[in-house]
Amino acid sequence: MRVGVHINRFDHPGGGPALGGELAAAGAAAEAAGVSWLSVMDHYFQMEFNDRAEDPMLEAYTTLGFLAAHTSTVRLGALVTGVTYRHPGLLAKIVTTLDVLSGGRAALGIGAAWYDREHEGLGVPFPPVAERFERLEETLRICLQMWDPEANGPFEGKHHRLAETLCVPAPVSAPHPEIMIGGGGEKKTLRLVARYGDACNLFLTSPEEVRHKLDVLRGHCDTEGRDYDEIRKTVVYSGEAAMTGDLDAFTRDISGYTKLGIDTVILGPRTGEPAAFIENFAAPAVQRLAGLD
DSSP: OEEEEEEOOOOOTTOGGGHHHHHHHHHHHHHHHTOOEEEEOOOSSOOGGGSOTTSOOOOHHHHHHHHHHTOSSSEEEESOEETTSSOHHHHHHHHHHHHHHTTSOBEEEEEOOOOHHHHHHHTOOOOOHHHHHHHHHHHHHHHHHHTOTTOOSOEEOSSOEESOOOOSSOOSSSSSSEEEEEOOOTTTHHHHHHHHOSEEEEEOOOHHHHHHHHHHHHHHHHHHTOOGGGSEEEEEEOOHHHHHTOHHHHHHHHHTTTTTTOOEEEEOOOSSOHHHHIIIIIHHHHHHHHTOO
8 A cells, every 4th residue: 555645735834935945845755755646736725624715725737847846756646626627628738748747747636626615716617516527527538538649639518619639749648647536426426437537536434435435436337347456546544643643543544444455545734844744754654554465
């Protein structure tokens, strides 16, 4: 089992001027620790359950581009991009650019979006949930078409129409950047994972609940004719043990998931100083989880 880190706060004590140095240090610490995944949130405002909407928030793909320049091995992605935030063709181009400039380390993390306040705050359309899922599926299809060098023609969907799906240069990743679909919705989200995803991301609720979600995913894979084992399974951990530095408690929390086929546990530190968190907790967690069977 591998360890990832999800940077979700930017309230560094030094304010905005300190964020560049902090993120560069976090990237260096992640690679020194053997962390396999480094992600940031894709939001306009800070999530209210993370403290206050008015707290600092950086634009995700600019931040990932910065991290790409300060790392060389770790996989980079948003956890996860809201489908409403960018036009699908532009999103495909952005992720492709990140993949090219990082040497093939980009992932497309994507979901149906949910934070209505930030949409309303910045005047971004926020359609009903059923339409957001329709747009999510069209966006996945558009990205895959843009990443297919033999499919540069038009795309005609219910919500999106593209006359040309040119994407040059092509991604470095083969056959394309990993598509990670976030969420555990059993009727729609996990069906989309089975149809289009290379990876899924679930909340770390309980081993029984995660096992159930994976059984649902397996059923969708059977329906879609997809090999369930091809899909990388990831979970997000934001328990107190990570913040208190209790590695033994963290190991106990994770131990029930070891036989479920989870590839990566992504730590979500609740701190604006992620470099220290990575050095002090993520690094020993990498070694501890590598020994779990």
